[in-house]
Amino acid sequence: MKKKVVSLLTAMALTVVALTGCGSAAADTTDTAAEAAEGTEETADAEAADTETADADTEAAEGADMSSVKAGFIFLHDENSTYDLNFLNAAKAACEKLGVECVTKTNIPEGQECYEAACELADAGCNFIFADSFGHEDYIIEAAKEYPDIQFSHATGTKAHTENLSNYHNAFASIYDGRYLAGIAAGMKLNEMIDNGDITADQAKIGYVGAYTYAEVISGYTSFFLGARSVCPTATMEVTFTGSWYDETAEKEGANKLIEDGCVLISQHADSMGAPTACETAGVPDVSYNGSTASACPNTFLVSSRVNWEPYFEYAMTCVANGTAIDTDWCGNLETGSVELSELGSCAAEGTQEAIDAAKADIIAGNLHVFDISTFTVEGKTLDSYEADVDTDADYTPDHEVVVDGYFHESGEGFRSAPYFNVQIDGITLLDTAF
Numbered sequence: 001m002k003k004k005v006v007s008l009l010t011a012m013a014l015t016v017v018a019l020t021g022c023g024s025a026a027a028d029t030t031d032t033a034a035e036a037a038e039g040t041e042e043t044a045d046a047e048a049a050d051t052e053t054a055d056a057d058t059e060a061a062e063g064a065d066m067s068s069v070k071a072g073f074i075f076l077h078d079e080n081s082t083y084d085l086n087f088l089n090a091a092k093a094a095c096e097k098l099g100v101e102c103v104t105k106t107n108i109p110e111g112q113e114c115y116e117a118a119c120e121l122a123d124a125g126c127n128f129i130f131a132d133s134f135g136h137e138d139y140i141i142e143a144a145k146e147y148p149d150i151q152f153s154h155a156t157g158t159k160a161h162t163e164n165l166s167n168y169h170n171a172f173a174s175i176y177d178g179r180y181l182a183g184i185a186a187g188m189k190l191n192e193m194i195d196n197g198d199i200t201a202d203q204a205k206i207g208y209v210g211a212y213t214y215a216e217v218i219s220g221y222t223s224f225f226l227g228a229r230s231v232c233p234t235a236t237m238e239v240t241f242t243g244s245w246y247d248e249t250a251e252k253e254g255a256n257k258l259i260e261d262g263c264v265l266i267s268q269h270a271d272s273m274g275a276p277t278a279c280e281t282a283g284v285p286d287v288s289y290n291g292s293t294a295s296a297c298p299n300t301f302l303v304s305s306r307v308n309w310e311p312y313f314e315y316a317m318t319c320v321a322n323g324t325a326i327d328t329d330w331c332g333n334l335e336t337g338s339v340e341l342s343e344l345g346s347c348a349a350e351g352t353q354e355a356i357d358a359a360k361a362d363i364i365a366g367n368l369h370v371f372d373i374s375t376f377t378v379e380g381k382t383l384d385s386y387e388a389d390v391d392t393d394a395d396y397t398p399d400h401e402v403v404v405d406g407y408f409h410e411s412g413e414g415f416r417s418a419p420y421f422n423v424q425i426d427g428i429t430l431l432d433t434a435f
Contacts (some may be wrong), residue, residue, distance in 0.1 A: 064318050064321035064322045065321055066098045066099050066100055066317070066318070066321050067099065068127075068320075068321055069098070069100045069101075069127060069128055069317050069320050069321050070100065070101045070103070070124075070125050070126045070127055070128070071091070071095055071100050071101065071102055071103065071126060071128045071129075071130070071313075071317055072103045072104075072105070072118075072121030072122075072124070072126035072128070072129040072130070073087070073088075073091045073102070073103070073104045073105070073129075073130050073131075073132070074105050074108045074114060074117050074118060074121070074129070074130065074131040074132065074136060074140075075087060075088060075104065075105065075106045075107070075108060075131075075132050075133075076107075076108060076109070076110065076132060076133035076135075076136070076245070077106065077107060077246055077271070078106040078107055079106075081245075081246050081271045081272070082271050082272065082273070082289075082290055082291060083132075083245065083246070083271040083290060084106070084132060084271075085291075086290045086291060086306060086307070086309070087132045087155070087309055088104065088106075090308065090309035090310045090313060091104065091130070091309070091313060093310050094309075094310045094313035094314045094317065095313070095317075097310075097314065098314060098317055098318070100317055103121060103124060103126060105117045105120075105121065108131075108136070110133055110134075110135025110136055110139075111135075111139070112139065114131060114135075114136045114139035114140065115139035115140075115142050115143050118131070118139065118140055118143035118152070119143055119146065119147075122143065122146075122147045122150050126150070127149075127150050127151065127320055128150075128151050128153070128316060128317050128320045129143070129150060129151070129152050129153070130152075130153045130154070130155070130313070130316075131152075131153075131154050131155070132155045133155070133156075133245075134155075134156050134157065136154060137154050137157040137158070137159060138159075140152050140154050140157075140168070141159065141163055141165070141168055144165050144167050144168040145165065147167075148166075148167055149167070150167060151167050151169070151316070151319075151320050151326060152167055152168050152169070153168075153169045153170070153171055153312075153316055153326065154168075154169070154170055154171070155170075155171055155172060155309075156170075156172050156216065156418050156419075157170040157418060158170065158416060158418045160328045160329055161328050161329050161391070161416060162391060166325070169316070169326045169327065169328055169329070169330065170328070170329050170330070170416070170417050170418060171312050171316070171327075171329075171330040171331070171332075171417055172307070172330075172331055172332075172411060172412070172417040172418050172419070173307045173308075173312075173331060173332035173333060173336075173338040173339050173412070174331060174332070174333040174334070174338075174339055174410070174411065174412045174413075175220065175305065175306075175307050175339055176219050176220065176222075176223035176370050176371075176410055176411075176419070176421070177223075177333060177334055177339050177363050177370060178305030178306065178307075178334075178339040178340065178341060179220050179221075179223040179224040179227065179289075179305050180223045180224065180226060180227035180230075180359070180363075180370045181227060181305065181341055181356050181359055181360055181363075182224060182227065182267070182287050182302075182303050182304065182305040182341060183223065183224040183225060183226065183227020183228040183229075183230070183287075184227045184228070184230060184231055184352070184355050184356050184359055185287065185302055185303040185344065185348060185349075185352050185355075185356060186206060186224070186227070186228040186232075186235075186265055186267065186285075186287050186302065187227065187228035187229065187230060187231035187232035187235060188231055188232075188348070188349040188351065188352045188355055189265060189285050189302060189347070189348065189349050189352075190204040190206075190228065190232040190235055190264070190265060191231060191232050191349065192349035192350070193264060194232075198264075199264055201234040202234060203262065203264065204232055204234050204235045204236070204264065205235075205236050205237070205238065205262055205263050205264060206224075206225065206228060206235060206236070206237040206238070206263060206264075206265050206266070206267065207237070207238050207239075207240070207255065207258025207259065207261070207263030207265070207266045207267075208221045208224070208225075208237055208238070208239040208240070208258075208266070208267050208268065208269070209239075209240060209241075209242065209251050209254040209255050209258070209266065209267075209268040209269070209270055209274075209275045210239055210240070210241045210242070210268070210269045210270065211241065211242055211243070211244060211245045211269060211270045211271075211435070212241060212243065212245075212435045213241060213430075213433055213435055215418075215419050215420050215421060215422040216269075216418070216419040217241075217269045218419075218421060218422050218423070218424070219410060219411075219419040219420075219421035219422075220269045220289075220419075221237065221239055221267075221269065221428070222371075222376075222421060222423070222425060222428065223370045223371070223421075224267055224287070225237045225425075225427065225428055226370060226371070226375055226376060227359075227370075229375075229427065230359075230375070231355060235427070236427050236428070236429070237427065237428045237429070238258055238261060238263055238428075238429050238430075238431055239428060239429070239430050239431065240254045240257060240258060240430075240431045240432060241254075241430075241431075241432055241433075241434065241435045242254055242270055242435070243434065243435035244270075245270060245271050246270070246271040246272055247270070247272065247274070248272035248273065248274040249274065250274070251268065251270045251272050251274030251275045251278075252274035252275065252277065252278045253274075254270075254274075254275065255268075255274065255275040255278035255279060256278050256282070257431075259278070259279075259282050259284055261431075263284075264284065264285075265284065265285045265286070265287070265302075266278075266279050266284055266285070266286050266287070267286070267287040267288075267289070268286075268287075268288065268289055269289060273293065273296060275288075276288050276293040276296065276297045276300070276301065277296065277297065279297065279300045280296070280297040280298075280299060280300045283299065283300065284300060285300050285302050285347055286300045286301060286302060287302050287303055287304065288301065288304040289304060289305060289306065290304065290305075290306040290307070291304055291306055291342065292304050292342040292343065292345075294342075294343075294345050294346075297345075298345075298346065299346070299347065300345070300347060301345035301346075301347070302344070302345050302347060302348055303341055303342055303343075303344050303345060303348065303352075304341065304342040305339065305340070305341050305342075306339075306340055306341075306342070307332070307338060307339060307340075308332075308337055308338050308339070308340045309338070310337075311332055311336050311337050311338050312330060312332055312338065315330070316330075329416050329417040330417055331411055331412030331417035332412075333412060334360060334363060334364055335364055341356065369406075369407035370407075370410070371407050371408035371409075371410055371421065372406060372407045373403060373406055373407055373408065374406065376425040376426065376427070377425065377426045378423060378424065378425055378426065379426070380426065383403060383408065383423060383425075384403060385401065385403050386401070386402055386403045386408060386423065387399065387400060387401055387402070388400055388402045388415075388420045388421075388422075389420060390402070390415040390416055390420055391416075400415060402415065402420075408421060408423070
């Protein structure tokens with residue numbers, strides 16, 4: 001796409017709404033990106049806001065009769081998919097914490113089977129039903145219309161704010177913030193490799209294994225790249241696509257292709273262990289997604305970002321118990337604990353945690369914006385205006401100016417919760433665009 005940016009930007013506008021989440025999760029992922037710069041006003045304010053939010057959520061949950069809630073969850077794959085595992089773990093943890101009965105349905109395709117699964121859950125007494133993949137959305141909407149007294153939620157969807165159903169909701173998180181922070185870890189590693197003489201500055205090339213050329217993937221690899229380049233200005237990136245959210249063979253082949261092409265560090269937006277294990281075999285540092293891969297890749301794992309779905313599940317199920325409205329478009333962030341980083345791997349460069357902490361504090365304080373237009377160009381020019389397809393009408397018509405106050409306002413910043421950043425910026429080369 002980078003090679004033919006004008007025509008491809010038009011094409012991307014037609015696919016921006018085709019979103020889904022994916023990644024590489026682990027059950028024991030924890031956020032160790034501690035609040036930076038102790039004693040600063042920004043950190044103190046962020047911690048205070050975090051505490052107030054947590055206290056309010058706790059009070060709401062404590063005052064609710066959670067015994068009235070039965071939750072049903074629909075997953076595209078099962079625990080073998082790291083993306084679905086992240087949702088499964090969060091659902092089980094939230095239900096256990098709140099004392100809610102949890103019913104799960106795994107390996108539900110993005111077709112009529114999803115509608116049937118939702119109806120089965122509704123008929124089984126579930127009054128909160130959640131589905132985790134973009135292609136489930138139309139079928140969950142169909143079920144929501146069939147069962148108006150049951151609350152339905154969907155991850156990464158785009159239609160809740162235009163369907164106007166009181167019992168249908170979309171949810172996501174500002175994972176671009178987490179990917180940016182993970183990118184800082186990558187940039188620090190590149191700098192270390194340059195300083196050690198392992199590579200030259202112009203060899204600081206990152207490889208990225210993506211699933212599809214969808215807005216969520218574009219937003220993800222762009223934010224990761226911008227994080228890396230914020231500390232390693234000579235960084236460039238090559239992206240390859242597999243055409244599947246979960247294909248271990250294709251993901252491994254994609255990583256190996258990038259390594260053979262001179263990429264010295266790899267990241268991904270795909271669900272299997274294909275890319276991380278390829279990196280471990282080749283001795284190439286790897287940034288995974290949705291959970292640590294340190295146990296399988298002890299020598300090359302660098303860091304991972306993930307969406308923590310527990311805060312949303314707790315919030316939505318508490319709303320059901322209290323009879324209060326669930327947000328139509330809910331977007332968690334670093335402050336709500338919905339965006340997290342894993343512990344750093346053993347190969348992380350010295351000073352990485354401090355750099356991540358400082359950037360995290362600046363993001364929370366509003367002093368740093370991931371898509372600051374002064375930090376990138378498109379065909380050599382500043383992106384000073386951009387209309388995005390935020391309302392997702394039938395013609396996919398761009399309808400909102402999203403470059404305001406010097407930065408591109410991505411999901412959760414006044415518009416819908418699902419990502420819509422689909423701009424191809426300079427410094428990133430796409431190796432294929434078939435998907």
